[in-house]
Amino acid sequence: MTASAGRGRDAFAEIMTMPAPSSNTPAADHLLDFVFADVWQRPHLSRRDRRFVTLACVADADAEQPLRDHVYGALNSGDLTIVEIQESVLHFAVYAGWPKASRFNMVVDEQWHRIHTERGLPVPAPEPLLPLSTPSDPEQRLTTGEQSFRDINCLPYAPLRDNPYQGAGILNFVFGEMWLRPGLGMRERRLITVACVAFQDAPLPILSHVYAALRSRDLSFDEMDELTLHFAAHYGWPKASHLQGVVAEQKQRVSAEWAGEAGSGS
Template identity: 30%
Template sequence: MTKSERETAVNRRSLLAAGALIGAVGVSTAPAAAAAPASASAASGRYARGMAVLRQVSGDRGAEVVESLSDIAPDLGRYIVEFAYGDVYARPGLDLKQRQLVTIGALAAQGDTAPQLRFHLDAALHVGLSPVEVVEALIHVVPFAGFPRALNAVTVARQVFADRGIAFQPPVQTDEQDRYERGVRKLVEVDGQHGLDVIESLRDIAPDLGRYVVEFAFGDVYHRPWLTLPQRQLVTIGALTASGDTAPQLRVHLGAALRVGLSRGQVVEALIHVVPYAGFPRVLNAVTVARGVFEEQRG
């Protein structure tokens, strides 16, 4: 093996070791021809459509990742292009900015996806989300996945901003209203009376937990003005669906998504979008929850 061949092999292994593939993560550019697998599928409509959408999302950064799999799992690279981007991302119903909000929620909530999150935070900026919206989406994950995962995700965002040369000036919440009162107002706006019923149900066993939900989740986080409520619910759907064991909470928040202006089609589309990041079982379970929410509303 020549020195050049050894360096190429090392580079490929480095990409794989970094976990750069899930979510079609890439770290550098490559020409389009390098990304096409050496099979008849390369010319398929799904592959061409997927590569076009991948470039819309990330520029040229995904191509080298697909090529890096050619010596070990070329079909995996093809599936990323054909399924994740040619099938899922290419679907109508959500635009690319909305899809990246769902993706950020799903990846940040899982907590062990730093390379993929780095790729998709960069992609979020590429498709038009602002740095403030990106950070706000990560803050929004805290009530659903906890501080450690949000802190890790913010560290990744700092790296992405540095790579892009973004001089970020973060906004700071300065609202001096009573946190509980503003939390109740926001809770009712998002969840309606059902949200208050959930808080009341905690009174006999953990009243302080109910108070924290109102004050922190809604009085602090949901009250922040840097994402709209539909945007917040897209992040929430991504986070809860990817977590996989949150059916009661997902039921509440799918209903809330409809309440704040997302359509049933957009809700289902957000669930389908999670498949490449968290798998079919969790999304199938979430769709079952959505069916129940829709039937309840029809009744």
């Protein structure tokens, strides 16, 4: 075994909290030597940060065993709590779809039970879902959603309430509740969202969410570049190439806006 292969196997075991697989093919070799020994060890994103990006990728990819393994590793390592990963499932549902999130949620339950069985412990009672921290009054909730949309997207406007998609969906739920829920911070939600919009083929969400993550400073330029590399390793280079192009464009846009604000003293 080469030194590189040894590092890869050790890194896999530490990250995934299970023994590394046999490396007898080029794909398996480079999974260990590049993805785990190199990408997961790089600076700018923590191992916990990388969990959120990875989980979104494997949940969308319809890869059963990688999804099970990464959910298990995230929980068994203690990098993510059960509340954080369950909240990640809800956030993923909005940006990648409820059918895929349903499977993701089933795997989370399955692996949570597995971990407690392995440890000889009872599964704890779930955290209470109510009360919500967001308003229950319909008008207040829509108003909250409008302000949240502006704040999160770094825009001076919000969508009109003139159809169910924008009113009941975007304003009432997505920005009136989900982005404001306490289970995850804004940074974690940015990581999940950017990964999700990167594997979709919708042209506007990837522009708006990369822009907002950078403009808000929730993710730095270096962190966004690192997210792109991590995304490439877990979802594929063609989609990551498009993401990298969008990131480059939005860096220029944000830099120009910051320079303009500095020049005007605002």
